[in-house]
Amino acid sequence: MEKPPSYGDSNELEQPGDDRALPPATLYVAGRFVHSDDPQAPPLYELSHSVGFLSDNDRVVRLERLDYTVRQYQGTPQVSTRARHVYDLTHPTLATSPTFAYHAEATSRRSLCSFGMESFRARTLSSAKGYRVHRAARGPDHRLVGREELFTAVPARDEAVVFEWYDARGGLLARETDNGELLSLLVSAEMGPRERDALVAAWILRVWWEMARDKGLGRWDDGAECP
Template sequence: MTDRKEKDELLGASSVAVTRGGASQGPVDDAPPSYTLSAENGPVQPNTLLLAGTTIYSAGAAASPPLYEVSFAIGHLRESNTTVSLSRFDHVVRATEQQVSVPRVSTRKKHIYDLKRALASRLTNPTFMYFLESQSRGTMGHFGLKTHRHRFGTASGYRAYKASRPRPHADLEPQDIAFVAKDRGKGRYEWRDGGSDGEKRLVAHETSENGIYKLQVVVPLSQRERDALVALWCLHLWWEIASANVEPMSWEQGESRLRPSVLLDPVH
């Protein structure tokens, strides 16, 4: 079992700070222990994830250790923020020849994705306003998120595309649809596998109510799939919350925008 000192270190773990327009830092992975048993060796079973502040826990286990951490509380993000890092906690069982009967659980934090928002001051429109940049070779790669609308113009949710860069520093270009988030109303979304029709396997249910954010994963997923799904869930929440948190224009701002057109009006 983890002693008190290890718990304090785990709960006090720091992450990469939110940047405004700056470049993200590359991944730094700890060296693996000599003997390990971790979730990466098999599928991750269905469970419900709870986002509380900057930490993501399993909601089904009392006093469960954290599973993921974002570098800034999603609920406080605005459209002016540009980068948030997502790290995964790997809880590893260490055993030595002298401690076979009493294995020791240790925790490693691994930077897996950067959640990104394109700069609003750009002259050209990017393909994705919100996207994921992989920070580890073990992930499914880059992703871009787009809103999806019915042919009648009403919003129906989001589509997450696998994405790639044709050359360094170029914008991400969309590839296949990886996941689809369907809007079910009242802060509820249904996440499914992607594809040409976006009507494949049901993967998870998302709920947002009174500042409580949950993702109920209903099928076994590989570690890479769950990492991508969790990152896209956080990215989608950022988009939704930032859009809702846009402050209304003040009277002074509105007046300053109208003043040039008023000055150009002919005097009769």
């Protein structure tokens, strides 16, 4: 029987909030953070690297979900922040003959799963690439083994949209836009926190892959603002 993956936070218990449904939302990248389109809201995710400067030389990017709790202290609301390490986004060297050029390692029992990404030709007689995301697990030799499909990102026919993201059943989850100054993910489907964590991780992996290929550095810096 295959052993369950090891996690850095192995004593972590499931929280009731992990089963709540998150409504559709617009997310955008600003430096090392992923925000919602609410200008008053704090960031939702933090990364160890600025997304606009990711390159082919980077190997691991830490992704944390930022959870906020409001408590009353002497009649005054106090907000506390807890960073939950949910994924290590990984780009192994070719010398290791990796199963996936880019993959996400689950680092918490709150993470949906580990997964790997592969590219494919999206349309016949077109050079446009799409991306498939597969659930993955470690085999007997500790190498990642791809399993069933989790997400698919397909180049959109609408010029205002870069990619459309679908689940394994073909249901539309989100549309990705990029106007050169603001990279956004318009999540149109209701989903749980773990599903959104995985979708955000896959989104950043796809962007990293494209950044490494095109060497497009310095975009979506910390000065980016939500329109």
